[in-house]
Every structure is written in structure tokens, then in C-alpha cells.
Amino acid sequence: MGYRVAVVGATGNVGREMLNILAEREFPVDEIVALASRKSLGTECSFGDKTLKTKDLDTFDFTGWDMALFAIGSDATKIYAPKAAAAGCVVIDNSSLYRYDPQVPLIVPEVNPDAIEGYSQKNIIANPNCSTAQMVVALKPLHDRARIKRVVVSTYQSVSGSGKEAMDELWNQTKGLYVPGQEVEPSVYPKQIAFNVIPHIDVFMEDGSTKEEWKMVAETKKIVDPKIKVTATCVRVPVFVGHSESINIETEEFLDEDEAREILREAPGIMVVDKREAGGYVTPIECVGEYATYISRIRQDGTIENGLNFWCVSDNLRKGAALNAVQIAELLGRRVLKKA
Template sequence: MGYKVVVVGATGNVGREMLNILAERQFPVDEIAALASRKSLGTEVSFGETTLKTKDLDTFDFAGWDIALFAIGSGPTKTYAPKAAAAGCVVIDNSSLYRYEPDIPLVVPEVNPEAVDGYAKRNIIANPNCSTAQMVVALKPLHDRARIKRVVVSTYQSVSGAGKEGMDELWDQTKGMYVPGQEKAPEKFTKQIAFNVIPHIDVFMEDGSTKEEWKMVAETKKIVDPKIKLTATCVRVPVFVGHSEAINIEFEEFLDEDEARDILREAPGVMVVDKREDGGYVTPVECVGDFATFISRVRQDSTIDNGLNLWCVSDNLRKGAALNAVQIAETLGKRCLNKG
């Protein structure tokens, strides 16, 4: 016996990826519905070999459905997620709306699968920020071995993290560099993104950090350990898909780089590619379409007593969003719903 699953926001980048991953991982689906706003009503989307026509989110009745994967942003989620939850459908939400509420689980299944058990308080589970998700998959097994004190992370985040508009702007600006008369001024981003990097993701906060940087701090504490100190600099780069992170970790205990590499090789969801030679590391282009979080450039940090550096790359539309949501659904099914 399988599940009745709803994908909300099925015409967007993440919604389409959710449908792809549900099919690829053979999630036990008895019935599936693809929902979108009224302006996208009837748009066709793919689910494996099946073509689905989107239904109207505004009039959809969630009663009798088991799981709803939401990929529509915080505004609409605030309206529709409580309706789905009240109808008995468990919401797995990709927006930031519920991540920081204490009675809603924030889950990365490789890291804190037991947190799923708290779903019944409000029938909602939150998916973390894309940059946080891949990082904590790498941090958790190392934390279990040597206890992390402090993390310094710099991110190199692709434009797909800003949605279709971000991808279109990079494409249009790149064309405009070579085709006279097709120059494209910044609209989605604050400055030109083609052939440039922008140290600004989300809004600025009073302390000078951005909301994206704050998210990484708050979410790491909630998912892994509230005692971890973390500081982040989040940067948008002219890459279509795939987030990269340079991570510096200070531990309470010494952890040798070779042991760290061995630990990461055995960690769920992690793939280590770390050869000290030309090309012996993973870049964003190579991770697109893959489920794994890739780790390269593992090395000792000689400037502190117990430090390591590493390079972390993942497909942000997958592990950073759609894949993690589907993995939450899988974990929910195994631990709590007992159907598939």
C-alpha cells in the first residue's frame, strides 16, 4: 500500500525536481496530484513516464491525501499549508516560513531523522535552506567524532537558488555580452551576475550579515547542535546549478585529515573525491543531477590546534531542496506512517 502525494508548486524548478525524484527513487505512490496557481492551471508536468496536468491550488481539497510537498514560497505557504495540515495531510515545506518555530521539525534525514517524529504537533515538517542542507550532511559525522566548536563557511551559490528568474537573468546577461543590443540590466539581482560574483543573498540585517547567512547559523544550531558557533559569508556566483562551500572547522578534539576522510566516506549521503592532483576534486558542473553531497580538499588547518578545511559541493535543486524533501517523506513513511 502506497501514499497519496501532492506536489504544490509543480511547475517551478523545485516542484518539477520533486516529481522527478519521487519517480527516480520509486517512492510508493498510489495517487499523485500536481498543483499550481490558477495562471498555470492545466500546465503539463512529468512524473516518470506519466504526464500530469496541474490542478488549481486554490480550490484543491487536501482531505484524504497523505503527504504534500510544498515548493511555493513563504507567502502562499502561509495560506495553504495550514489548510492541508488541518485536513490531515502532512506538509513538507521547502520555504523558510516554519524552519525556526520550535514545535516544527527541521530535518535533514542523514543528520537528525528522529526529529521527524515531532511532525504530529502541527502536521508540518520544514526543509532547511539549500546552503545549510549540504553543509550539515558533512558536519554531522565529524561532529559525532570530535565535537565541533566553530565553523567558518564561505558559500558560492548558483543562480538557480534564486529561481527561474535568476537563471534567466544569468543567461540573458551572458548573451548580452556578445550580442549588441541584447544587454540586460540587473533585475533579479542587485548587480550584474554574468562574469561577476555578488556577496549578497537575501536581505541585510542590523548586524551587517544577510538573512541567508543568519539562516545557516540558526539552522545548523537547530539541526546539529545549539553549541556550535558559526559564521558565514554567502555569495552568488555565475553558475546555473550547484552550490559550493569552503568550510573551516575547529574541533574540541584533534581529528586527523585521513581519519576525517575515512569518516566522510562512510557517512550517508556523502561522496569523497579528494585526490591531490589536477582535477582531483568536484566542481558544481559535475554534481548536477546527482543525489550526493561531494567532499574534496580535506586538509589540516595549521593555524589552530584542532582544525580542518574542506570543500563541499552539491546540486542545490536536489539535496538543497527537492531531494531532501523526498527523503523526509521517505523517513516519515518508515518511522511514522507505516504504509509504503
């Protein structure tokens, strides 16, 4: 016996990935429905070898459905998630709406699976921000061994994190630079993204940080340990898919780079590719379509007593969004619903 699953926002980048991953991982589905806004009604979406036609989210009745994977913005989620939850359908939400709600668990299954028990307070589970998700998968096993005191992270985030329009903007700007008279002015981003980097993701806050940077701080504390100090600089780069991060950690206990490498090799969800030679590391283009979070360039930071540096790369549409949501659904099924 399987589950009745709804994918909400099925026509978007993340929604389509959710359908792909549910099929790839052979999630035990008895019935699945693709939901979208009325303007996308009837749009076809792939689910394995099946084709689904989207149904209208506005009129859909969630009664009798086991779980709904939401991949719509916070404004729409605020309307529809409580309706689904009230109907007895567990919501796994990819937006930022519920991440900081103390009554809603924020989960990365490799890191804090026990938090799943808190879902029943609102019948909602939150999926973390894409940049946080891959980082905490790497932080947790190192924290368990040596207690992380401080994290300094700089991100190099692909345009797919901003949606299809941003991917189109990068593509069209790149082409336009080679064709006189066809230059494309920025619309999604405040500056040209083609052949450029933009140290600005989400809105600016009073202290000078951006909300994306604030999210990494708040979410790491909620998922891993509230005592960890985090400072982040988040940068948009002209890459279509795949987020990269340069991470520096300071630990309470000394952790040798060789031991850290072995700890990460054994950790769930991680692949270590760390050869000190040309090409002996992973770049975002190589992680596209993969489930793992890749770690490279592990080395001691000699400027502090107990410090390590490493490079972290992941497919942001997968581990940063759709894959993590499906992993939460799997965890929910194993630990709570137990139908399959």
C-alpha cells in the same frame, strides 16, 4: 499499499525536481497530484513516464491525502500549509516559513532523523535552506567524532537558488555582453551576475549579515547542535546549478585529516573525491543531477590547534531542496505512516 501525495508548486524548478525524484526513487505512490496557482492551471508536468496536468491549489481539498510536498514561497505557504495540515495531510515545506518554529521539526534525514517524531505538533515538517542542507550532512559525522566548536563557511551559490528568472538573467546577460546594443540590465540581482560574483543573498540585517547567512547559523544550531558557533559569508556566482562551500571547522578533539576522510567516506549521503592532483576534486557542474553531497580538498588547518578545511559541493535543486524533501517523505513513511 502506497501513499496519496500532492506536490504543491509543481511547475517551478523545485516542484519539477520533486516529481522527478519521487519517480526516480520509486516512491510508493498510489495517487499523485500536481498543484499550482490558477495562472498555471492545466500546465503539464512529468512524473516518470506519466504526464500530469496541474490542478488549482486554491480549490484543492487535502482531505484523504497522506502528504504534501510544498515548493512555493512563504507567503503562499502561510495560506495553504495550515489548510493541508488541518485536513490531516502532513506538509513537508521547502520555504523558510516554519524552519525556526520550535513546534516544527527541521530535518535532514542523514543528520537528525529522530526529529521526525515532532511532526505531529503541527502536522508540518520543514526543509532547511539549500546552503545549510549540504553543509550539515558533512558536519554531523565529524561532530559525532570530535565535537565541532566553530564553523567558518563561505558559499558560492548558483543562480538557480533564486529561481527561473535568475537563470534567465544570467543567460541573457552573458549573451548580451557579446552582442553590442543587447546588454541586459540587472533586475533579479542588484548588480550584473554574468562574469561577476555578488556577496549578497537575501536581505541585509542590522548586524551587517544577510538573512541567508543568518539562516545557515540558526539552522545548523537547530539541526546539529545549538552549541556550535557558525559564521558565514554567502555569495552568488555565475553558475546555473550547484552550490559550493569552503568550510573550516574547529573541533574540541584533534581530528587527523586522514581519519576525517575515512569518516566522511563512510557517512550517508556523502561521496569523497579527494586527490591532490589537477582535477582531483568535484566542481558544481559535475554534481548536477546527482543525489550525493561531494567532499574534496580535506586538509589540516595549521593556524589553530584542532582545525580542518574542506570543499563541499551539491546540486542545490536536489539535496538542497527536492531530494531532501523526498527523503523526509521516505522517512515519514518508514517511521510514522507505515502504509507501504
